[in-house]
Amino acid sequence: GENVEQHPSTLSVQEGDSAVIKCTYSDSASNYFPWYKQELGKGPQLIIDIRSNVGEKKDQRIAVTLNKTAKHFSLHITETQPEDSAVYFCAASKQTGANNLFFGTGTRLTVIP
């Protein structure tokens, strides 16, 4: 099955700086790569996703890049704010009968005011 690795496990940045989280995946058939944000005591919430037919997608301060050849994708958060502090999960999936998302192990981001 798919194996998704995520780094770093923890990340601290000063408010206003950028944060980058990286993930690699093993199954070349994976074609959907979402990123979820999980705040304390809550369930994960989708913040951005990318499909294998594009290399980059941006939504305001958040961007995701995908390198299918190298099988890695990254989340970029610019101009970080304290409310960006949370645990972020990457995931990978391929278009099969089951929408099985394989998650990374998470990155705890702390934005220091």
Place this chain on the structure above:
Amino acid sequence: IAGITQAPTSQILAAGRRMTLRCTQDMRHNAMYWYRQDLGLGLRLIHYSNTAGTTGKGEVPDGYSVSRANTDDFPLTLASAVPSQTSVYFCASSEGQANNEQFFGPGTRLTVL
């Protein structure tokens, strides 16, 4: 709009006891999922259902069963709980099967002693 609700919020259970975690969604989503979240392991899929009346096994199905009698409800049952099933359990749903955003419930924290 409630989205996805889970019950109970938390539970302490003696080993060997039977337990059913409840999950209800009001979005009329076809697909539903159960994940467990453990520190350092991210979220792992237990069981899923692509549509009412069908279920399938995920990455870690042993010790768990599910049913999908209707569109809205997707209960998860532990027939005889063991301490290794101590975890936070998340229910999720999505409109379709492949590559669609999954919406997560608030989670159930289960402790098996």
